[in-house]
Amino acid sequence: APPVNPALSSQLKELSESEGGLLDRRMFFDPEIYKVELERVFARSWSFLCHESQLAKAGDFFSTYIGADAVVVTRQRDGSISAVLNSCRHRGMKVCRADWGNAKAFTCTYHGWSYSTDGSLVSVPSEEYAYYNEIDKSKLGLLRVPQVQSYKGLVFGCFDPEAPSLVDFLGDMTYYLDILLDRVDGGTEVISGVHKWKMRGNWKLAAEQFSGDNYHTISSHISVLLSEFPPEAADAFMNIDGLQINPAEGHGVGVMYSPTGAPFSAGSSEAILRWRDETRQESINRLGKERVEGMSWTHANVFPNFSYLHDSSVLRVWMPKSPTEMEAWSWCIVDKKAPQEVKNAWRTQAIRHFSPGGTWEQDDGENWSYCSGAGGQEGVVTRLSKLHVEMGVGHERSHPTLPGKVGHTYSEQNQRSLYRRWAEFMAAESWKDISVPVRTAEVIDRSDMAKAGES
Ligand code: FES
Ligand code: FE
Secondary structure (H helix, E strand, O other): OOOOOHHHHHHHHHHHHHOOOEEOHHHHOOHHHHHHHHHHHHOOOOEEEEEHHHHOOOOEEEEEEEOOEEEEEEEOOOOOEEEEEOOOOOOOOOOOOOOEEEOOEEEOOOOOOEEEOOOOEEEOOOHHHHHOOOOOHHHOOOOEOOEEEEEOOEEEEEOOOOOOOHHHHHOOHHHHHHHHHOOOOOOEEEOOOOEEEEEEOOHHHHHHHHHHOOOOHHHHOHHHHHHHOOHHHHHHHOOOEEEEEEEEOOEEEEEEEOOOOOOHHHHOOHHHHHHHHHHHHHHHHHHOHHHHHOOOOEEEEEOOOEEEEEOOOEEEEEEEEEOOEEEEEEEEEEEOOOOHHHHHHHHHHHHHHOOOOOHHHHHHHHHHHHHHHHOOOOOOOHHHOOEEOOOOOOOOEEOOOOOOEEEEOOOOHHHHHHHHHHHHHHHOOOHHHOOOOOOOOOOOOOOOOOOOOOO
16 A cells, blocks of 8 residues: 555654644545545445345345445345445446346446356356357456445445454444344334435545534534524533443444433424334333433444434445545435334434435535535645644543443544544554454344344
């Protein structure tokens, strides 16, 4: 891999050593850093690919990306899930041009090479005349993503065969993911259709915000707060209580305690609130009171670029498209066994709040655009001035019951953790130089949900 910008790596070292610090803003627009990042961060991390419910039947596929690499994820006949590079071995045409669907084979539209859904090359047109029957098809299958595993319905892939298992990579993040994935018997599913839109802005700005930035809510989203909540609730937001939790280096979760005692879905429909009440005891039996009643609304990011909002029912991937552009992919996730009326309510709520036309979404996108180039950040003087990420330094603590380091809801401990993890990946020659999170919470295995399994 090309060397990491030396000035940047010393800056990042300082950041990780001082537990606080200043951030080099070139990481939000520099093309050299972006190139290294694709290799060292995205080609080594576990990346969210899709939800298992999108691959219900054999042959079901979903096209997506790991970093800048196009991949297609497919349910095989034996029930396993595999992923291959979506690039023909002949001239590199995309072999699957659909976003999702069901296929018996992927046939390249350029010259007609045809691959089975597990990526093996099965036929080549005019094999006798064009290749004198001398072509070795067994060596020309689509390149496979070597590791594909799922956690309670979420399918992830990793290009690095040396990477630890998905649950090891997640560490204690699973404890918080369970609030979203494991509330009720039967788990979750996603509502068909993925919203995708392009934004100006580096992907890390979105990831860090979902990881730990509750602070922006009171400024960026003030108009939504005032228009959607009763005035006393909007006022209470200004001094809101809650936690930022850093379950393992790189991953971050934020919890808000409702100022009015009402769930944060206060703006949401009766149907959702009723469903929460009906399933409360079941959820408490599965997850304990603290996670069900104390954490009714969480925002989170799984390193590097997979985010979610629990109770707004949104899953996100911030696809890197260039140093200053990303594509947001957004899924609506719901409890599988919820009545249709509740699923519809979640879908409408997700669209209304967090979608290309969503009331909250618009505010964030505009900020990221300005922070990443549109505001003149690349200017010769501006680019050298550092950014401040010191909120809450020295106030992180452990918690009597929750795994991870904990800070006030207005703290940048999760952002610092994300950037330290990023710097660790950027500097490492291989996974031998990257730490594996230490797990303290056990993983609750659910036989009613898909188990993690190798492709
Ligand atoms: Fe796919 Fe030629 S590029 S068959
Ligand atoms: Fe926001």
